[in-house]
Amino acid sequence: MNQELLTDTFVDLADTMVADFDVIDFLHMLTDRSVQLFAASAAGVVLADPRGELRVAAASSEKAGLLELFQLQNDQGPCLECFRTGRPVTAADLADQAQRWPRFAHAALQAGFRTVEALPMRLRDQVIGALNLFRAEPGAFEPADLRIAQALADVATIGLLHERNVRRRDTVAEQLQAALNSRVVIEQAKGKLAERRGIDMDRAFTMLREYARNSNQHLTDVARDFVIRGTAEFPPPARRRPGS
Amino acid sequence: MPPRAEREVGGDDAGRVARVWGLVSAHAASRLGRASVADVCAAAATGVDVSGAWVTAGDGINPGQAMYATDVVGESLAEVQITLGEGPCHDAAVSGAPVLAANLADGSGNEWAVFAEAAVRAGAAAVFAFPLRIGAIRVGVLGLYRDKEGPLDTLRLGNALILADIATMLLLDAEARQADDPLFVAPPASQSPGLAAHHAEIAQATGMLTEQLGVGITEAFARLRAYAYVQDRRLSDIAHDIVTRRLRLEPDPPG
Numbered sequence: 467m468n469q470e471l472l473t474d475t476f477v478d479l480a481d482t483m484v485a486d487f488d489v490i491d492f493l494h495m496l497t498d499r500s501v502q503l504f505a506a507s508a509a510g511v512v513l514a515d516p517r518g519e520l521r522v523a524a525a526s527s528e529k530a531g532l533l534e535l536f537q538l539q540n541d542q543g544p545c546l547e548c549f550r551t552g553r554p555v556t557a558a559d560l561a562d563q564a565q566r567w568p569r570f571a572h573a574a575l576q577a578g579f580r581t582v583e584a585l586p587m588r589l590r591d592q593v594i595g596a597l598n599l600f601r602a603e604p605g606a607f608e609p610a611d612l613r614i615a616q617a618l619a620d621v622a623t624i625g626l627l628h629e630r631n632v633r634r635r636d637t638v639a640e641q642l643q644a645a646l647n648s649r650v651v652i653e654q655a656k657g658k659l660a661e662r663r664g665i666d667m668d669r670a671f672t673m674l675r676e677y678a679r680n681s682n683q684h685l686t687d688v689a690r691d692f693v694i695r696g697t698a699e700f701p702p703p704a705r706r707r708p709g710s
Numbered sequence: 711m712p713p714r715a716e717r718e719v720g721g722d723d724a725g726r727v728a729r730v731w732g733l734v735s736a737h738a739a740s741r742l743g744r745a746s747v748a749d750v751c752a753a754a755a756t757g758v759d760v761s762g763a764w765v766t767a768g769d770g771i772n773p774g775q776a777m778y779a780t781d782v783v784g785e786s787l788a789e790v791q792i793t794l795g796e797g798p799c800h801d802a803a804v805s806g807a808p809v810l811a812a813n814l815a816d817g818s819g820n821e822w823a824v825f826a827e828a829a830v831r832a833g834a835a836a837v838f839a840f841p842l843r844i845g846a847i848r849v850g851v852l853g854l855y856r857d858k859e860g861p862l863d864t865l866r867l868g869n870a871l872i873l874a875d876i877a878t879m880l881l882l883d884a885e886a887r888q889a890d891d892p893l894f895v896a897p898p899a900s901q902s903p904g905l906a907a908h909h910a911e912i913a914q915a916t917g918m919l920t921e922q923l924g925v926g927i928t929e930a931f932a933r934l935r936a937y938a939y940v941q942d943r944r945l946s947d948i949a950h951d952i953v954t955r956r957l958r959l960e961p962d963p964p965g
Contacts, residue, residue, distance in 0.1 A: 516868035517875075518726045522910070533910060639867055644807035650845035650913045654927060657917025657953070667914060667953070693846040693917060693927050 467611065468503065475499045475618070483625045488684040489645045490652060491675065493524035496622045500599060501526045504611045507579060507602040508532050511587070511622065512545050513595035513642055520545055523595070523645055528656075528668045531577035535570070536598065543570035544584035545596045552593045554616070555584045558606035580604040585616050587623040594623060594642060648686040655689035658696065730872040733757050746884070748778045750852065750877040755780065757869040758862065760838070760854040764788040765877055767850040770803040770841075774850060777881075786832045787855055790825060797825035799851040802839035806848065808871075809839040813859040835859040840874035842881060845913055847928050849881040886932045915949035923961045933959060 478499075482492050493511045500509040510525040510532065522536040539545040544555040544567075557563045560580055563571040574582060581601040587594050597619040599607065607615070627641050652674065660670040674692070678685040691697075733756060737749035751763035764784035768774025773792055779785040791797035798809035801821075814826045814835060829837060834855040842850040852874045862870060912934070919930035937959060938948045951957035 515871070516864050517871045518868055640807050640810060643871070644805070647806055647841075647843065647845060649910075652845075653910045653913030654845045654917040657914035658920050659917075660914070661918040661921040690846045693920070696920065 467614070471499070471503055472614065475503065476621070479618070479621050479625065483621075483628055486684075487625075487628075488648070488678065488686050489626055489641070490524060490648045491678065491685040492625050493622060493645075494526075494675070496597070496618060497524050497526040500597065500615060500618065504599060504607060504615060505601070506599045506607075508600040510536055510598045511595060512536050512539065512549075512598060513587075513626075513646060514549060514593065515642070515646060516639065520549060520595070521646055521649070523649055528666075528671060531573075532600075535574055535577060535579075535600075538570050538573055539598075541569065542567045544582050545598050548584035548586050548596045549593050552586050552588060552591075554586065554612065556606055557582045559604040561604070574600070578602055581606065583607050583612065583615070585612070585619045587619050587626075589623055589627060589638065592638065594626070594638065597622070648689075651686055651693065652689045654693045658693055726868070727872055727875075730757055730869055731876060734873070734876055745876075745880060746778075747877050747880055750873050750880065751778055751780045751784070754852075754854055754870065754873055757873065758854060758866045759856075761834075761857045762855050764853045765842070765850055765881075766792065766799055766803070766853065767881060768803055768848075770806065770843075770848045774799075774803060777850070783833045783855060783857075784853065787829055787834060787837065787853060790828045790832075791853075794822075794824055794828075796822045797829075798822070798837050798839035799853045802841045803848070803851050806841050806843050808841065810861065810867075811838070812836045812861040815859065829855070833857055836861075838862060838870065840870055842874055842878040844878060844931065845916075845927075847878075847882075847931060849878055849885070849928075852877050882928065882932060885928070886936075909946050909949065911953045912945055912949040915952040918952055919959055922959050925961075 478495065482495070497509040497511060500506055508526050511523045512520040513523045515521050519540050520536070522533060525532055525536070536545070544557060548555040557566075558581055560571045560574050560582060579600040580603055583599045585597045585599075587596055597615065599615065601607070626645060627638055652671070655674055656667050656670040659665070659673060660667055663670070674689055675685055678688040681688070730753070733753035734745055734749045737752040738745040747765040751765060754760055754763040762780040762784040764779035764787065765777045766774040766788050767777050773795065776785065776788040776792065779788055788799070791799045798811045802809045814829050814837060820826070834857065836856040836859050838854040840852040840854075841848065842852060852870070854870060916927060916931045916934055919925070919934055920927055923930060923933060925933070934948065935945060938945045941948065948957065952959070
């Protein structure tokens with residue numbers, strides 16, 4: 467465990483939550499840092515939509531194979547189990563889990579993952595989603611790492627449901643829907659930018675995120691403005707030297 | 711304490727969306743018409759267990775326009791928010807997130823003192839506002855009211871969200887029909903609105919089409935759906951082909 471990175475992560479999460487922040491950007495920070503801290507190959511956050519699905523809110527990579535793994539878990543898999551029980555779900559080697567989750571285990575192995583962990587995002591008795599960690603090598607995550615990962619998931623839950631005003635309303639549902647729609651706005655913006663610049667979705671996402679950081683705006687606002695007006699002047703992508 | 715949401719999420723989305731669509735279609739069939747927002751409002755009474763419903767069309771920037779209400783209470787709740795420029799529907803239209811005011815008389819209407827007073831006088835104890843939107847596409851708000859206070863449970867909240875997805879598609883269809891777009895063919899009801907609203911590749915492909923076709927996001931989505939319908943292929947498959955750059959759509963020829 468990189469102690470310095472861990473300290474930085476909690477400081478950054480706390481800093482973010484003190485200020486007005488973008489929920490999707492915040493959850494992306496969580497997935498990126500989870501990958502670094504726990505030597506994971508990939509990480510993602512799924513949220514429970516009352517329409518009846520678990521939906522990806524953030525993932526450490528936009529690769530299709532990884533996104534499909536979250537989608538698949540609407541039928542079976544650690545996130546669904548974790549969501550239903552409210553408890554962490556571990557599979558130290560997916561090669562042994564063909565009976566438990568036939569389709570999920572197969573797809574995860576295909577995508578290059580051997581180990582999976584799902585940690586609940588809980589608010590009192592309500593489970594709002596899960597933090598999902600993947601590793602390419604077999605072997606369970608360290609118990610000490612999982613305690614820290616759970617703490618990160620708990621902080622993220624609080625951040626996600628962070629209320630700007632104290633109101634007597636059902637803000638959990640309101641905030642979750644706002645987060646899920648933000649994700650759609652960002653996907654639309656990624657598509658527009660990827661097409662305009664001839665770049666892939668991952669790169670488009672990074673550019674949107676950097677633009678939001680550099681201009682001190684919310685990622686969702688940048689994405690919405692770009693989709694509606696299409697005028698954002700993105701800094702040109704870094705030129706690659708021939709042969710590099 | 712066991713988690714509450716068991717069996718309410720996961721595994722059955724398609725079936726659930728189909729059931730809610732069934733409610734809307736049944737109302738449309740009973741008046742021998744094409745499904746419209748009126749049927750969504752009628753379906754809300756059974757599927758969400760509310761006293762009444764209304765739909766306001768608008769982009770969240772300009773003041774909206776009342777489209778339909780199930781009763782006079784709904785009508786006045788819609789009108790008063792447009793007139794005052796405040797209230798849960800107004801906030802939902804601007805923010806793009808639902809606003810659930812489960813007890814207007816006791817605190818949850820504090821932000822809109824004038825609206826809350828008018829709403830209670832009209833006979834509403836709770837108002838729930840659902841934006842009609844898919845990402846940056848915004849077409850209006852579905853408003854629901856109850857004459858008794860109290861929150862929507864998870865199941866009813868889910869049904870209300872699905873009804874909002876359906877109303878979004880119906881308003882988008884109506885808009886395209888009104889614009890008399892020769893390329894537009896209204897897709898059949900069987901194209902799951904839940905899927906259309908939440909599939910990442912559909913959203914990405916819609917964004918890509920704004921550039922390929924040189925149109926706004928709302929029209930790009932109409933074109934995507936129309937293309938899938940004409941080709942008789944699933945929206946998600948067409949979106950996948952666009953995102954993987956195996957398919958490009960061409961802009962209209964000039965003239």
